[in-house]
Amino acid sequence: MVNGNTVDQLCLSLLKRCKTLKSIKQLHTHLFKSGLDSDTFIAGNLILHCATLISDALHHAHSFLLHFSNPDAFMYNTLIRGFSDSDHPHNSVTTFIHMRRNSNHLQPDSFSFAFVLKAAANLRSFNTGIQLHSQSITHGLDTHLYVATTLVSLYAECEQIDHARKVFDEMSEPNIVTWNAMITAYLRCSDVKGAETLYKRMPVKDLISTNIMIAGYMKAGELRLATNLFFHEMPVKDDVSWSTMIVGFAHNGCFNEALDLFVESRRVGLEPNEVSLTGILSVCAQAGALEFGKVVHGYIEKSGFGSIHTVNNALLDTYAKCGNINMARLVFERMPGRKTIVSWTTMVAGLAMQGYGEEALELFHRMEESGIKPDEITFISVLYACSHAGLVEHGYRYFSMMKDHYGIDPTFEHYGCMVDLYSRAGELEKARDFITQMPVKPNAVIWRTLLGACSIHGNVDLAEFVLEKLAELDPNDSGDHVLLSNIYAVAGKWKNVATVRKSMTSQRLTKSPGWSMVEVDKVMYSFVAGDEQNEVISEAYTSLKKIMLRLKVEGGYVPEVVGSVLHDIEDEEKESAVVTHSEKLALAFAMSRLCDGKVVRIVKNLRVCKDCHTVMKLVSKIFRVEIVLRDRSRFHSFSDGSCSCRDYW
Template sequence: MLSSPSLHHPPPHRTHHRRSSSSSSSNSSPDHLLPLLHTFNSPFELKQLHTHLLKTSSPLSLLPLPHVAAVCSLSPPATFTYARQIFRRIDCGDSEIVLWNSCLKTFAEGDCPKDVISLFKRLREFDVFPDSFTLSFVLKACLRLSDVRNGRIVHGYVEKLGFGWNLFLQNSIVHLYAECGEMGDARLMFEKMPQRDIVAWNIMMTQLIKRDDVEQAYGLFAEMPERNVRSWTLMIAGFVRCGKPKEAANLFLEMEKAGIKPNEATVVAVLAACADLGDLFLGRRIHEYSNQSSFGSNVRVSNTLIDLYVKCGCLEDARGVFDKMEERTVVSWSAMIAGLAMHGKAEEALKLFTSMTQVGVKPNGVTFIGLLHACSHMGLVDQGRKFFASMTQDYSIVPRIEHYGCMVDLLSRAGLLQEAHEFIKNMPIDPNGVVWGALLGGCKVHKNIVLAEEAIRHLAVLDPLNDGYYVVLSNIYAEAERWEDVARVRKLMRERGVKKTPGWSTITVDGTVHEFVAGDESHPQAVEIFRMWGKLLEKMKEKGYVPKTSVVLLDMEEGEKEKFLYRHSEKLALVFGLMNTESETPIRIMKNLRVCEDCHAAFKLLSAIVGREIVVRDRNRFHCFKDGSCACRDYW
């Protein structure tokens, strides 16, 4: 470790030597010396060259001093002293530290940042006085090494040598403490800084966001005397990272009002927020801006646009962005494959994977998640097994828990519940809630109560507060008309403090997001919505619609169950959309829960009756209803 700072070491004494006869010689370099001057790579070769210069009466100043410093910086002490004697003979004076700084800079930016610490320690041992650049290079090395102990010592030198005024050093220290997890010290340093620039504020915000402390980060953001585009982008991206896309989108609108022009990073962050929100209106506006600003060719922007359009149910737009990309990364291919899978286009997803391998792009783990999802949603069991095996055999990708979850989902959906159960028991890693949840979902589809109860026993331990699993088990009991068991599950939920997540659906019309909850009568157009639903219901029943009341988990009269079904949030959002959009416009609905079987059947019929395309994004996937059918082919 470095020695603690002390001011008892005076600046190096400048010794004036009588110049040797070689120094008074002509400064011209003999041709035969030129190759030697820059090719010595050891102290021994340096000494040979030095001797040669003396013998040929060539000036010592011909030596490239930065290279001399580099060769001797970490050599034994005697050689280090020898290099310093050369510097004094040439009378470089106070510029000696400049030579050592060049070494420190190279080490700090190279593969051996530890050498910076070693050289700095030696400089202090030999009383070479550091300057602000010296300390900045050592701080950079400490940051790369996450070496907060030596960083504290350098901080001491900064204070005692009177560099407290140097903003760059102050910011570097704040960055070092924060990056090393010493947020208390970083905050204290930040608060004590005699002056702060935007960089200091941005460093603190970045580190807080990294630790998912978005509230404190926003508190700093609100206090900033001035903000640049990086400040706004950090905060927008921070909200997205912490699962607050609505706040991110609103902050972007504030940024626009403040007259700050977004850069590519801002565009990526806002598009990610729009993707999470399903805000197609703002997303399209950002897409147009990125094209006008020549950001459209940026790979990250294009990748995020693909994700946006996929999550908003605009698969053709996503494919359009993908097809126009001049450069595609594995992220581009994987996003498009996953998008096709989510929309029930399994065959197209598999074809795209073939194209990907043909152009030489190597898939990663995310690619295979998309492929396994494609197989799962379309019941392609054999193909899914091949992909799972290919990951390890052909691409040396170690399956993660997500891949095991996809395989259990694939087998369970296909009715191979016992095989799925055996697969779970033989997993080389412990199954998580998602894995057992996939089995539970298959048990619901194929009405296997025994395995469902086995799954819920594990889920009660792994994810005890997830209401979705209890609701699925209740559904299974309800369909079997085991009402006592339904009541038992409800009681268990109350005892464990598990509350059922209320279902909600949103639809965006003319840039405004409208939210509906089940049984919602608070919307200004509620009366008109219920009246129109009544008319649509008559047409649906003429086409053979029969309400699927088994999805209602309450033991009540059939008439009450039907009324309950008719007030599901996605139905209300759909009717509102039909009332308030042009007849050719697709209806796009976002739902926080899995769409129920009754709504699925109703939407298929309604898509034919009203002649509209209806796209519903639920918790699991997309359902694209058109002309009386769904892209999922009733397999979800």
């Protein structure tokens, strides 16, 4: 006869062998038949296994606990912990409440509070946090090391720095993790000075503390300080230090610095891991650095990281964002194992960006057929696909399907896509009616979408109406005023143009500069309209002069000034620079550097203007060159005088 302990050990080893929900259910059936599943030790370990080791077994653990006659604190805590980092942290809170209601003899302990507070932090619910905090005081656990540390993080997430600091100050012996949490709290609340003061006062620092400071300084745009004060001064750097710097540079638009640092990290012998690889691929995707991305792809193939989902998704996104849709399709189709919702959504969005609306929708249906439920982001991509392919009816149908069939409440992003859908198709009244009938108060982005459409379709009255709305919501956006001014210019209302410009000057509104980038020999060259002279810019201008001359002689090109005058520039002196929008400079530079047969790939931060669009078409024909331009809104592929957007953008 076997004793209890041996049975426990046997069950544990059987549990360990279960890697899927199916296998754990089978084991559970056996345990149930032998009555062993009512043993709290075995039941507790079953829940632990489901909650922490098997990704989709949480709900199984949940229903098991609900039917269990006398769950102990360990079982509750384990489930609360499992839910806290899941997609539904709210279930953590309900489980905590359930524990308090149904089991009078059970008292929540420090584990219960630490885990449920983590859930409240993930929910960013200040209200829930306050209530849980007060309960922890009742139980005398509010100054417990783990509970208090999580409280600091919770208040940080809710951007309540004073609450966080109060918890921190009331602790008798905060450890290094608590200090780190408190520094993170200051940085999350954008108080770099506060973080620095605390960092200096830390009794002991470890690597992580400095990594936190690097992340915070990079996010705050303090690139110099992050580099010199922390990164260069660190006696030991780990992979997190490097990755933080690399993505930090990218966040600030310093793509070459990011790419260089990745090269440097390889040079000093650091082996990339899945996080640093997704990080550098994200840099390539943002920058449109296709050639660099291909080098990273080569490394991924060699090193075996190609079997990791996140790496593959990032690779897919890189090819899509760099305009190489065929490679994106290849990565997608050859993805090992099951494609995740991220893979499908990324591919739908990638196709949509190129204007392949129908193919994007087909893919969406393939996704549904494969049994993956679309989420709110998938629908943004689907609606985006409809709007960029002019599929108005389809768009409306998917919008309804999302609400009625999938029960997803539309967010501002979805409403924005719908407004964009009607706007691009020229149905401005429908767009306006859609906005006024929204069940929530439209935000500035929604109105701005309509304003953009007014500009394209030259609707002065509606534009004035929209600007009144925008004046209430976000009066200081210079882009809106520029747009209105453009609309007046096209309509020939020069007096109004002057009025808008004058009011912009008096309000000191300056336009965010337009820039374009182009990759030559794995280096990104960026161009800003009206930028200072240097060798690269002179080269670009010289090349551009020759190009424009041929366009005028051979293509009958006439510069289109009206409507573009205020697109990239802010003052009178620069008005002459209208023919040198940054994308033209980037194109000219690339034409002078790239060998024949190569594709010119340009990335621009704003929408391309009509004149530049015309120039690109002509250049593609006269110089027999293929140009791929990614602007703020989509891809334009120019070839033999026409564009893939069919002039619909």
